[in-house]
Each structure stands twice: as C-alpha cells, then as structure tokens.
Amino acid sequence: MSLPPALVDETVATIFESMFFAMAEPEEGEALPAGVSRLAATVKLLSPMQGALRVELGEGVPRELFDTLWAGEREGSDAADAELAAELVNTLAGQIVARAAPGAIVQIGLPLVAESIAAGEGTRRSYRLDSGGAVVIALA
C-alpha cells in the first residue's frame, strides 16, 4: 500500500508536535537499519484501505516521549513504554487514513506491540526528532 509521502509527513509532524511538543523531520535514508534496537507497534488498516502500519521508535525514544507526556506524573516502565507506543501507532494510523480518505468511515484494528510487518516489506519513511531520536513509519 502506498500513500502520498507529504500526507504521511504532515500527519507525523502534527501528531508528534501535539502529543509530545517534538519536531519530527523526514530524513533521507534508513534511520533504524537492521540490527538497531527499537520498540515497534503495529496496527491493521481495515477500511477503507487494507494493510498495516507500524511505528518503530529508536532506543530511548519511548521513554523520552513518555516523560514529556506525563511530566513526572507517572513513573516510566517497559509496560508504560509499550502502552505509549500502542497509543502512538493507533493515533498515527487512524489520522493518516482519515486524512487520506476524508469522506470515509475509517476502521483499524487494535494496536499490537510487535513487528508484525516483516523487514523489507512495504514503504518505510524515516524521521529524526529534534532530540536526535529516530522514528520509522512502515506501511504495507
């Protein structure tokens, strides 16, 4: 599945800024090459388009985003990082599809914290946060 890169970039930028006060700039090349540690969360796209969207967060990024979002109100943990990644992929997938098909009723699955799109499949777009953290969006 492919979507206009500009639409994906704009949605990613808007969501990172609104949720985490973070700038997410598109980056040429692969921000998270094979073998680099990451936390991945995936959601199935059900309607009006079918496929899957995965977000990959480089090492340290989930905790950084968590700490910004919660501002000390809650202690970070692996489970909290996973929960944040799940909410992030849910928000990104829903809004990317909702913006791509503005008149359609959008349906997506429940987020899963796992890499359910095999490496090399689909379209990958890399982003760099202003903190230096790496983010990849994969669409298949």
Add this chain to the structure above:
Amino acid sequence: MQTVLIVDDSASARMIVRRCLKMAGVDAPSVLEAEHGRAALDLLREHAVDLIVSDLNMPVMDGRTFIKFLRSSPRTFHIPVVVVSSLVNDGANDDLRQMGATLVLPKPLTPSGLAQAIQTVPELSP
C-alpha cells in the same frame, strides 16, 4: 459540572483528556476512568455522570456500541458525549453525530481544540 467519565483503553490518552479538560476550564471535582465501553456502562450504574469523553477504537466494547447503549437507556440518553478518536474525519463526524455524539474531535486532543469546540455546545460550556 460534577463528574466526568473518560473512556479509553490507553492510560496516556486518558491522561491527555484529563489535562485538556482542566486547561479548557472543565474542572470537574470527580473524574472517572474506564478502559472500554463495557467498563464504562458498569460505572454508569453506580455513578451519576455529567459528561462522557470516549474513544472509538477499544477492546471488549468499542465506542460506537457504547454510544448506542447510552442513547437507548432512559438513565443515560441525556448525557453529553464527546468522541475523541484518531478515526475522525468528515465522514465519521456526520455518522457519529447521527448516532448521538454531542461533539466529535480528532486525536491528539489539544486544550485549545477542546476549548473552542465546547464553546459551540451550550450544555458543555463551563
């Protein structure tokens, strides 16, 4: 406004809603939270609620089914429901308003977006 019920399976999303409500001037003394529509219906049997803020994409009972239950019960049909979901666009907005949603807002929710939206609904204005 005394009691707000926030329905979302994500703790982070519920926290964002709590924070936005406060910054938008909806400072209810009591805030209840539920992880899905079924848990929210259980809470509504025990608590009087003045406003519900609900996600759509949730396990066990999703937001659309939850709103249908709300609007079909004489105990809950009158409670204003603000839908906050990543699945929101023009198509979903019309559909959800017809189902009984009072307001429909896209994720991620922002304090300014919520404040502007609730000013358009007299029953929600602080």
